[in-house]
Amino acid sequence: MSTHKRLSFDVTVNAAGERMALQIADAGNIKADNLTLSTWGSAEILANVLHRLDPPDLSGCGTLSSTHHVLELGAGTGLVGMSAGAIWKTNACLTDLDPILPNIQANINLNKALLAKYGGSACCGLLDWARPRESIVPFVPYDNEVFPSVRARVILAADTVYSEEHPELLTGVLVARLERSQKARFIMCYPLRIGYLDHIRDLWERLEGAGLVSVQEGREELGKEWDEDVPYEWSVWKWGSEVLGRGAG
Numbered sequence: 001m002s003t004h005k006r007l008s009f010d011v012t013v014n015a016a017g018e019r020m021a022l023q024i025a026d027a028g029n030i031k032a033d034n035l036t037l038s039t040w041g042s043a044e045i046l047a048n049v050l051h052r053l054d055p056p057d058l059s060g061c062g063t064l065s066s067t068h069h070v071l072e073l074g075a076g077t078g079l080v081g082m083s084a085g086a087i088w089k090t091n092a093c094l095t096d097l098d099p100i101l102p103n104i105q106a107n108i109n110l111n112k113a114l115l116a117k118y119g120g121s122a123c124c125g126l127l128d129w130a131r132p133r134e135s136i137v138p139f140v141p142y143d144n145e146v147f148p149s150v151r152a153r154v155i156l157a158a159d160t161v162y163s164e165e166h167p168e169l170l171t172g173v174l175v176a177r178l179e180r181s182q183k184a185r186f187i188m189c190y191p192l193r194i195g196y197l198d199h200i201r202d203l204w205e206r207l208e209g210a211g212l213v214s215v216q217e218g219r220e221e222l223g224k225e226w227d228e229d230v231p232y233e234w235s236v237w238k239w240g241s242e243v244l245g246r247g248a249g
Contacts, residue, residue, distance in 0.1 A: 008023055012048050015052075021114075024077050040158065043080050056153060061153050067152065071154070071156070073156070080156050156187050159191065161200055188234065192231050200233075
C-alpha cells in the first residue's frame with residue numbers, strides 16, 4: 001500500500017499511449033477492516049493493464065437486461081472501476097463497505113466530466129460479500145442512471161485478498177454475481193507478498209473449483225515513486241464449458 005498521498009493518478013487509456021489523470025480525494029482519515037483507506041498498488045497496476053486486454057463484449061447489458069456492464073468489488077478509492085468505465089466506454093458500478101462509499105462518490109464526482117469525455121460513467125453502492133445475492137444498495141438514489149442488475153458481464157477486484165476469509169467470500173460473490181456466459185470475465189490483481197501467498201493459492205483453488213478458468217496472466221511492478229519492489233500478479237478468468245453447460249444456476 002502506498003504510504004504517500006497522491007491526488008492524481010495517470011492511467012493509460014489506449015494502445016496509442018494516451019493517458020488521463022484521475023483525481024483521487026485524500027481519504028487518509030477513513031478506515032474499514034482496520035485499514036486506512038488509500039489507493040493500493042494493485043489498483044494502479046490493474047487500472048493500467050485494462051487497455052492492453054481484449055475489450056469485453058458488453059452487448060446486451062444495461063437497464064433493459066438482467067446483466068450490468070462492469071462491477072468492481074472492494075473498490076476502495078474507485079480507481080480501477082472508473083478507469084474501466086472510461087477505457088471501455090461504459091458504466092461501472094463500484095462497490096464497497098458503508099464507510100468507504102462517501103469517498104468513492106466524491107471521487108466519482110471529481111471525475112464525472114473526465115469519464116464522460118471518454119464515453120464512460122460510474123456509480124457506487126453497498127455490496128455485502130456475506131450476502132452477495134442481495135440487491136446492491138446505491139449510495140446516491142438513481143434517476144436515469146444504470147442501476148446494478150443481478151449479475152455483471154465483467155467483475156473487477158484489486159487487492160481484495162489479504163485475510164484467510166477473503167478467498168471463500170470472494171468466490172461466493174463471483175458465483176452469485178458473474179454472468180454465466182461465454183462473454184463474462186473476472187479480472188483481478190494482487191501483490192505477491194509472502195504473507196498473502198497462502199490466501200492467493202486458496203483463492204485460485206476455490207475459483208477453479210467453482211468452474212472458472214484463467215485465460216490470461218501477467219506480472220507487473222510499480223514505479224519508483226511507490227518505493228516498493230514487490231511484484232504484482234493479474235489474471236483474467238472466464239467460466240469453463242462445464243459450468244456453461246449447466247446453465248445460469
